[in-house]
Amino acid sequence: MDEVSLWNRPLSIDEIRQWRHLTKTTTTDPIFTGLVAYYQFNETNGNISVNKTVNTNYAEYRGTSGANHNTSNAPVFEGKSEKVNVTSAGVKTFGLTGLSIDFANGTYPNGDVWVSKGNINPDTLPDGLQDFNAYTIVNNYGVNQNFTPIEGITFTDNIEYFTTTANSYKLYKRNSNDFGNNWGSVLDTGDAISGSDGETTQVSFSTDLTINSFSQFVLSNTESNTLSINTIEDKNKPIIYPNPITKGANLNINIPLDWGNSTLVVYNIFGQKISQSTLTRGENILKLNTSSGIYNLVIFNSTHKFSKKLILE
Known part of the structure; x- marks a missing residue:
């Protein structure tokens, strides 16, 4: 169990899908409407879990304590989610998450596709190469769970991306709810890159790409980023x-x-x-x-x- 949320109202289907992989951190967000209890169980000692809502009631552990908690490896994170209804071919852009998918003619998801982007690395990285403190989960709620292989997929909007040879980027995938070292072999290497270092860098995969169902995606790079987060720190930093x-x-x-x-x-x-x-x-x-x-x-x-x-x- 990673966290528990209790509402005094029913959630809509879109709310459930939007927040499937996201933690709740902004109290002004509509998801906090009717949220009476939110326990993340992140305490490392003591026998209570703090309710992270305006309410003060807490959860009490019986027979254990925060010191006995196992580290969560669930695909849950602080980030952003966005949906697009996919019923045709062409490029579909999930702008909030920095992801674009080029669907091929043929069979489409024929329904809503939700993309969630986390601002942290997954619980386990697929290799020991340069990472980017982010990963992406695509959930297909359409009629067709399998579809004609996509033409391409593009990742952007990450301050740690950098322009280098496109094929130095590697793309991995694992199932939407997976955790642990289930990434398998490299799915594809980059085919095109554009923009400048940072959030405007766009990394595209297309040639030799075979994706006909959705999952988690993460990128790595065979080169080291000399403009990594360690050198692009805020002047007013922790x-x-x-x-x-x-x-x-x-x-x-x-x-x-x-x-x-x-x-x-x-x-x-x-x-x-x-x-x-x-x-x-x-x-x-x-x-x-x-x-x-x-x-x-x-x-x-x-x-x-x-x-x-x-x-x-």
Whole structure:
């Protein structure tokens, strides 16, 4: 169980599909209407889980505590979702998620297709190459779960993308609800690239591409990004200390006031998600209940992103 949400009203089909893979972080969003309880179970100690709504009632653990929680590897994240009704051929653009799909003539999904884009890496990366702290899930709710193989697929709107030779980009896929190392072999290498480094970079896959059903997608690159998130940090960035840190000591993370509430995700050197926490503006004090090693801390919200290596001794 990753999280629990309770509403005092029925949700529409579109609401269920839109939020299938998303965490709820913006209290002004319509999904918070009638939301009376929202438990993410991200606590790392104690015997209660905080209700992340305006209500103050909490969930109490019986026979266990936050220290016994397993790290979630479910495909659930902070991000964006968008739908397009696909009943014809041509390029369909899911602008909020930075994805475009070129459907071929023949059989189409013939119904709604929802795309969700996460602002973090998946629980497990497919290889040890350059990653981009993002992955995409496409859910097909149309009549036809299998369709004529698409002509192409294009990814954009990621600050960590960079212009290089197109075929240095690799595309992987796994099933929509999968977790773990189920990516399989490389689905295709990039065929075209345009734009400049960052959000305007567009990476397209078409030749040798065979996609006739939908799933999760993630990109990697055989080249290292010299303009990675570590060098494109906000001037007004979070402060993390101490670093290195001794196991069992408090980790202090100061979030700038103009950032607002943010999400912290901790990855190990293999790209596996170790933990996820919600941070508030100002000082946050945490403990990392994991073994010694080098970890990548990613802090983000809808408008900011920051990454930092942490040494746990």
